[in-house]
Structures are given as structure tokens and as C-alpha cells.
Amino acid sequence: MSNALSKVKLPYLLLLPGFLFLFTFFILPIINLAQTSTQTPISGGDTGQNEQTFHFVNYLNAFNENKEQFARSFIFALCATVLALTIAYPLAYAIAFKAGKLKNVLLVLVVAPFFVSFLLRTIAWKQILGEEGFVVPTLRSFGIISQSTTLTSTSFAVIMGMTYNFLPFMTLPLYASLERIDPRTMEASGDLYANGITTFRKVTLPLSMPGVVAGTLLTFIPAAGDYVNAAILGSPNTKMIGNVIESRYFKIVDYPTAAALSFTLMAAILILVTIYIRKAGTEELV
């Protein structure tokens, strides 16, 4: 009896410490953030001192002041996600099916750039694409870009940087789902007179959809909230919502607006993700 009872309890006992931790340091902060977002500064108080006044207008003001940055965040993140998918899918496909003995080595190489700090790599891009780098003079000498065109401090550079930084997050789930496909299903499709393109469209792609969904989410979500790429590779004209939140926290010390912006960003992402998962039809994600 006691044995059966402990068996029922066991999963909960395993969950308890981790969930207690997540509750304290993830759920509670989010609730607290929601509270902060409707506060207003105490009149005559120091900067950063606020009181709860349920001032929901904070949301409206924060959104109206930063519409442009919100729109830019989602457009940039979408571009980076699509680009990363078009680069990562053939890469993952080649590793899964065409690499032979090199499979494990190539898989390690996909993750390896992670270990050179992400900031160092982003700054490396800035210098490669910058005036002293080799890309700009080469493109200019071939007349591909005009003498006055620069590559850094542009939307192009920010999107390219995000694509680059989140590429492993796209490649790994794609590889995981492609690798699980039984090659015999593709052979069967060929035996039934499907050509390469049809086999890909009707067999390989649908079977790899869980990887596509996981990869696009793991790229889109951090990209939408990112501010480092925009700060290093962009200009004041390419500011994203992350840059605004960061400066509200650290430079302007306006916690309620920063909280309202954070919450709006999170809500927007959650809504988009829910719609996307419904459309893609994969419920079992993690």
C-alpha cells in the first residue's frame, strides 16, 4: 500500500524542487512585473520610486510612443527567422543524410561557434562589414554597391547579425527531426515514381515539421527581444523594442514603462506563437 502510494507521489516529488525554483524566480517576477507596469512615480520621491495606482494608461502610452520599434522588432525577427530557415534546412539535411562518417563532426561544428562569445562574433561581423573590413572595398571595386553605401549601421547588418547568431538554434531542432526520418520512407516514395521534389514536398518536409516549428520558435522569440545586434550592428534608426526597454531600465530609470513594454512584447509573442502552433498543427513541442 505504502509502496503504491509512494509510486503515485514520485513524479510530484521529482518535480517539486525544480518547480519551486521556477515559481519563485520565473512566475513571481512575471507577476511582479505586471504590478510594476501599472505604477506611477511617487510625487516628490526619488527617481525609480513608484506607487501602485493601477494606471493602465501606461500601456497605451508605452505602445503609442514605441509603435515603430515594435513593428521593426517583429519585421526584423521575421526576416531573420526566414533567412535562418533557408540556410539551416539544407545544412541540417546535408548533415542528416549526406555526411556519412562526418555526421558527428559536422554536428559539433554547428554548435562550436557558440563557444567563441556571441558578442565577440557580433563585433567581428561589425569589423568585417565595416569600412576597414574586406567586404565593403571588394563590393565597391566590383561596382555592386556605390562608393557612399555602407553595410554597418543598416537594417541589413542587424538582420544578418541576428540570422547568424540564432542559426544553431534553428539547425539543431531541424537536424533532430530530419535524423529521425526513416530513409526507407523516402525510398518508398521513389519506388512509387515520385521525383526528388515530390518526395521532399510530400514525405521529407511534412515529417520534419516538428523541427521546423521548434527551430523557427527558438529563432523568432529571442530575435524579437534582442537588442545586442541592433546596438552593435545598427544605428539609432534601427532601434528595436529591446533597445527601448534596456534604456528605460538603465538610463531613464522608468520602471513602469519598461515593465509595460516588456509585458506587451511578451503578450504579443505568446499570441503569435499560439496562432503559429495551431496553424502548424504540432501540439507536442517540448
Add this chain to the structure above:
Amino acid sequence: MNKQTDATIPTIPAKARLSRWFGRNLIRIYAVFGFTYLFIPVLYTFAFSFNNSGKSNLIWKGFTLNNWRNPCGAPEVCSALGNSIKIGLLATTFSTILGTMIAFAIGRYAFKGRSTSNLLIFLPMATPEIVLGASLLSLFLVFHINPGFWPTVIAHVMFCISFVVVTVKARIASLDPRLEQAAMDLYANELETFRRVTLPLVAPGIAGAALLAFSLSFDDFIITNFNSGTLTTFPKFVYVSAARGIPAQANVIGSGMFMLALFIVIAGQFVGRKVKVSK
């Protein structure tokens, strides 16, 4: 007449042969481009670690080994690295233990609240880092906890747990249940089965999760920036010094970490193969 018989011999014109070769190897060519894109900044960072640059490592000024001989030569760079490693090891330990326990609960048992648990694991991954960092900082401020070393460790454990759970769970899901049944058939009790069969089989997944957690923690900037206060970690050091030029020593450390990670992963694969053979 003679010419016609020549034509029937299956010799494919060079142009067609070339295009067929391209068709067959297109995906490989594409993969080579993909890897080139991934490695351009890595190679750049590595090359500029040998730059005789002085303070600002922007323009190539000549080859030197001095940066590699004295990686701590630039002020603060090694204390920042030390902080990052300490935080990374602590965050990896805690998040791997907590995450593995959750992964076993979700991966192995059917219980009430399982889908809610899955959601709770997914949510931190669906939350942008800046929101995680900002909200945690707000909580610390409410309780008058100053940002610094331990708040950073807590923040890292928090965002690493989900990644550990997902990685270990995938490994548990891929296990053949017949192996455990076989152990039970051979009169092993549950604890023995777990210790001698399940755990060794899941171990590579746990090791992979730990490596992932360490690399996420070591490389994290956004959440760290919110919760570390005046403490400098390696990514923070790079970000702050970017304004006035990054010392070449930072490139040395980045390249060194890269090689160390490659070594660990390749050695891990080698050890894994050996264990398999010896069994």
C-alpha cells in the same frame, strides 16, 4: 553512318555531366556555404588574436604571439573570465540536477498535471531574455537584494532548466523500454534497474544537457546585464570594452574557449565509443 553509331555510345557531354554533378551535390555545396557563413567571424576572431594591436584591436598591425603568451595582460579580462566560469559551473550543476529530475518525472510518468508541467517548462523558453532579465531584477529590487554574483547564478539556473529538461527528455523518449523490462526479467529491482540500466543509458543526454547549460550560461549577456550589477562577466567585459576597442586578449580567450569546447566534445565522443565497445 559512322557518326551516328558514335552518338549512341552513352557518352554524356561535358556540360550535362557538370550540371548533373551540380544537381547531385547541390546540397553539399550549399552546406559548405552554410559552414563558411558560420565560421567567418570565428576565423576573424582567431586571426585577430595574433594581432600586435596595442589597446584597440581594429586594424591589422602585425603578427605576434604575445597575446597568447599573456592572455591576462589586459586589465580585468581574466577576472571577468573567472566570474563567467564560476557562474557557469554553479548554474550548470543546479540546473542539470533540477532539470534532470523534472525530465524523468515528465518523460517517465503519466500523472495529473503533466501537460501543465510541460507548459511551465516551455514558458521560460517562449519569454524573450530581456523580459526574463528585467522581471527578475524587479523582484530582487522589491526584496532589496542587490544585483551581483548570486542573483546572476539564480537567473542562469532559471533559464537553463528548460533547456536541460528538453534535452534529457528527448534522450529518455528514445530509450528502448525493452532494455528495462529485460533487467526486471533478470530479477533486478526498480532501484537497481534505474542505477544499472536507465541512468547509464540516459547519461549521454544528461552530459549533453550540462554542456548546453554551461555554454548558454557562459555566453549569456542580456539576462546577466540586468542582474549582475557591478560584477563583470566575460560577455559584459566584451560589450563594455567594445566602445573603446576590445583588447586582443579577449580574442585569445574566445578562441581558447572554442578549442577547449571542441576538445571536450570530441574527447566525449571518443570516450562514449570506448564505453560502448567495452560493454
